[in-house]
Amino acid sequence: MFAIGGCHLLNDTLQAVIPAMFPVLEAERGLTFTQLGFIFFALNMVASVLQPVVGYFSDKRPMPYALPIGMTFSLVGMAGLAIAPSYWLILLSVIILGFGSAVFHPEGSRVSFLAAGNKRGLSQSIYQVGGNTGQALAPLISAFVLVPLGQKGAAVFIIVAAVGIVLLSRISAWYKQQLELEKQNNRKKVLLSSIGELTKRQITIALTLILTIIFARSFYVTNVTSFYIFYLLDEYGLKIAQGQLLIFLFMALGAAGTFFGGPMADRIGRKNVIVLSLLVPLPLCLLLPYVSLWAVGPLLAAIGFFIMLSFSVTVIYAQELVPSKIGTMAGLTVGLAFGMGAIGAVVIGRLMDVIGIFPTMVIASFLPFIGLVGLMLPKDQKITVTKPSS
Template sequence: MATKSSPFTGNPVYPVMFAIGGVHLLNDSLQAVIPAMFPILEDSMGLTFTQLGLIAFALNMVASVLQPVVGYFSDRKPMPYALPIGMTFSLVGIAGLAFAPQYWMILVFVICLGFGSAVFHPEGSRVSFMSAGSKRGLSQSIYQVGGNSGQALAPLISAYILVPFGQRGAAFFIFVAALAIFILMKISAWYKEQLIQEKKNNRKKVLLSSIGNLTKKQIGVALGLLLVIIFARSFYVISITNFYIFHLMESYGLSISKGQLCIFLFLALGATGTFFGGPMADKIGRKNVIVLSIALPIPLCALLPYVPLWAVIVLLGAIGFIIMLSFSVTVVYAQELVPSKIGTMAGLTVGLAFGMGAIGSVVIGILMDSIGIYQTMIVISLLPIIGLVGLWLPRDQKIVAS
């Protein structure tokens, strides 16, 4: 992939930008197989909601814990070929998942998927940042919309692959993982070439921040506020993607396939919101987009448990679009808070999203087993209120590339 680049400032490298976004779609479609299998596993293995929550916990916790670690070490010593190596672990995980006959084996192969994801995300975000030039919001949006589009496939995977073919339908995604490895080999070659050129020219990376000079204490407070926002958003999104299907089946009498189409609407419009969020942040500011994305959905989320089915469809689409506007923006905001730690900040923010998904899956599963599905959805509907702490984030300004 011989493409002239100007890392960190200057012209964007669009072929690399779109290639890493495309692989993010492939990677997250592999992960999307897990929640897509929940209704299948509940029926075929008789698993409880708590056991399903533990499957999601195993996937997301491994990914969340390791992502900042991978980011930290790659900041110290970049690892271009870690990308295809990590994807190989995902290939092993998805192949094993398709044929695992027992619950404990499912957990083991899910952990393999989590490890592959932990390696891919911070390094993929670094490639996105390197190819962005001065278009950081746009580049991160392309990268993250790829991932969110992959996640959005979960309902369709369930409805059109796993429902007719069962657990073994997951074997189809072996080919998806293989394609991702092929593309990542090309991207890794470009990544390596940038490092060689940088060393040869003794070129120092120019890292511009839109936030300005903050004290260590101010940076720490801002990161803390940002992580609270990610907690609220991730906890809510995981409740919809993994468990809202059971509410649709119980309260509205929908079949698995029809219920999954409602979830697909939420995720598809969420992916659309992710794409628009980055360019919007480049124009009106990162903080403004973050605050809007968490404040506007609050009344919609509060109404969702009480409305008829037609309104559910409308609200799910609106909530998905608005709440995901800030998904890529929070990553870029964190990277600009600590611009010398690009991989670490990507690993921390995206890793936290996975971690909150892990914890949220267990908590939601326990709640649904103990107080019921409908009551759990009412509790979850209030979560976005926590994200209003974003009002206290430091303001940012427009970057002018040199």
């Protein structure tokens, strides 16, 4: 569990380099907010579209060594990003990076499932908190690596990809061994669902509600992680490094929320954690564009923690809706998070170019209201595992 969580951290650290580089690309390459949005769109849309496809095929035929292969693509993309002299080559590099991420996530989630036992919430939280911690490093990467070194500073992260390839090769060997044991015992490991029997129509509606929640959450998180820095610079007159530390606070507390959400869901239920994650951030998001600088940090910390509390839980909930499709559901939910973030980056970047930074932040503050559809989700129950009598 911890090994695949650590590799998830490395994978998402590589992805975090892209938004971390936005202030550098704006200064060095003279890119517009719309162009920056399309860079983020290219990265996350490739990862989004391909994840369910990879998950679908891995459900039919698991591919243990796809993990280091995916990380190899990420290494190539990062090397290209460091030396890309033009906007179009930057786009190509992030597409390659996105492909590597798309290959990694569904198979990584399957490794987490195989290692979980009956602690699905804890296992998924360890796996997802690795990724969210990697994403949380974006502001620090920007402040302490990319701002001093510029675009070529991305080359530092080739080392991160290389370490990931080595670790994932070891994990893949364990993964292959588990599959061989399943084959020898002629018994495939299956996921126990806490949701109970639902009709196909009920499953479709519930899955649609989960995807809507992911849409609202991803759109808002993209706004904060990729574009709120420009609001901090413009509204409060902060320097890039100062602003990025506040973004880091949001993402670090988001990673903490991701970790606590899974075990909490094991105790009080999936839906209860999802609803808590929806209701608490609403008033805080509405306040954020209007507060004084001293209040920005506490608000960002609280919003980050609660809005990400349901990140791993929505993945588990979707997998329990369709327990025979572990990889597909992981690819669909996490992939959709990337995809909605990609679309959000384009929309937000365009709005900032057209109507300005402050009005865009105000509009974005209403996004969490969309997630209230989660109140209509079917309620889950605690899973009880009965041991066979000796």
